[in-house]
Amino acid sequence: MHRFANPTRFMRLSAALLPWTAGAALALIAAGLYLGLFGSPADYQQGESVRIMYVHVPSAWMAMFCYTFMAGASAVGLIWKHPLADLAAKATAPVGACFTLLALITGSLWGKPMWGTWWEWDARMTSVLVLFFLYLGYIALINAFDDPTRGLKAAAILALVGFANVPIIKFSVDWWNTLHQPASVFKAGGPSIDPSMLAPLLLMGVGFTVYFLWVLMLRLRTEIVAAKVRALRLRQVRSGAPATPSGATPLGAKG
Amino acid sequence: MDRFLSLVGRDLHLAQRHGFDSLLVVVFFIIAVVLFPFGVGPEPNILARIAAGVIWVAALLASMLSLERLFQTDYEDGSLELLLLAPLPLELVVLAKVAAHWLTTGLPLIVAAPLLAVLLNMNGAGFAVLVAALALGTPTLSLVGAVGAGLVLGSRRGGVLLSLLVLPLFIPVLVFGVGAVDGAIGGFAFRSPLLILGGMLLAALALCPWASGAALRQALG
Amino acid sequence: MDRFIGHGLTCIRGERLVFSGLGFTLESGGALVLTGPNGSGKSSLLRLMAGLLAPAAGTLTWNGEAVASDREAHGGRLHYVGHLDAVKPVLSVMENVAFWANLRPGGGPAAAEAALAVFGIEHLAGVPGRFLSAGQRRRVNLARILAAPAPLWLLDEPTTALDRAAVATLEAAIASHRQAGGMVAAATHTPLSLGSAQTLDLGAFETEVAA
Structure with a gap:
């Protein structure tokens, strides 16, 4: 974090938005869960277990959305050297990884009554599993350097390389899957879905997205504060005198 | 072009002076494959069924192991800085190093693969396609790996980290590489997976030196 | 005039x-000596001049043209000597120097041989790098920059591990490089006598940090 970045505006804006996004996310998810668990019919084939879909499908959406967001933020960071973009990509990764893990766990729970096994090498599930590995690699790389900015820059390149590879991996997994087992059981999310099921699904989807924005802002604020602490430490080392918080210049201030 | 060749020549020369080092990769490849009969039993039918997959997975791991050193020594002794400042595009420098790396590690794997296919009792119909698929696939592995090798320079635990970054990206090569061999053995189309492997090689040739160059720049910046 | x-x-x-x-500002025949305490950015400035680092703000121009617009051209007109000597342990001294000379226009085996002679290591030409002492490795690295012509020399602590005779050789090499219209920027702790050099004290720019 250097004096050319201007996170003060972000800090002000996010402070105002935080309670609203938190409230909206909780309300949307609560409404979606209520409709999904009580307000919608059971599937005529899958019975009550279809309700796992209301968590599974939005999680899978978010897994992909977060990776796309991460790659976009990385591109902005690489091209326009905006430090907030790099930090946003970094802050997104663990959230995206959690959504991916949630999609995997719920998929496995859903698969048990459907297929009779906890894990089926279904094309979609396998792609999500590979996506999870991509997230893990990104998180590992960002934390692998003693200099945090070095990790940010390396991880930004990795995010773009990974993003370019996602369609190729998806294609290869689909091809592999049709070679070995032609039929996929996952039909949920298709266009034939009943409107009474679509409403909770969309509510959950929007709720998860708003939740992501909320957590992203929280994490970004934490990152910025951590950068401030590091700047203070550095000043302490350079000046040889203990730096007091009151003597600290705010990050956005002109040096 | 002369400079490109002199770069390739220097890396080959270095590999030759290090002698046994690049052969170690082939030895690893062979040992990794030989472990499988111990793991799944010596039943010829089972081994024949999994032969293509086993050889490909072992080739993947072997080429990944050797990737860690791709830029590491040049990074540690300061040569990489001078290569970055050499009056030729960084992408060509990367391409030259990848070419030398493939010649010293990828090519021996291809030579050893038919031998291992015999050990695993693989159907004779798959041999030629196995070699062709490895010839198209292993350069892609080296190219994609070069991006990862650039990214992990200067990190703690480079090797383990590199495998975490690169192995998921190797999956498409694995899928189509095995697919081609299984196709040839099973009597169905093996041309399209081979063509896709070729397509991936061309795409990697166009994109990876560029991404790897960006990784090297930030590693030294 | 560059x-x-x-x-x-x-x-x-x-x-x-x-x-x-x-x-x-550096002009043909000029020399710039960078001074300042540890961490004041002498090495960083040299890496910036070389194009290994990108400046966060500001411009570097060569004859009015931005350096960042053509990295290869800039790399071709400079020699950089960093903290590491880039000497391969398994290659002989001659092979080490000749490789770098061959990558550049105007460099070749003959030039490499002459460069080894300047630094008094021609008798080591066939010796693999791993047998060299730190001072010998440094002389190999310095011979590298003589083996192919380039107008701009960027030297980061070039006298490290050199004995007094070798320092004098380096000073003479720099002087004849400047006489031929070359320019030099060097960071150094030990006095390196360069006639009529500008001095840039990086300590003076350091106050910015505390602001």
């Missing part, structure tokens, strides 16, 4: 502002 100008340069390493608002 002219290498830096203007309003700001350098950020990691999260640390190393210097800002720094400028310099």
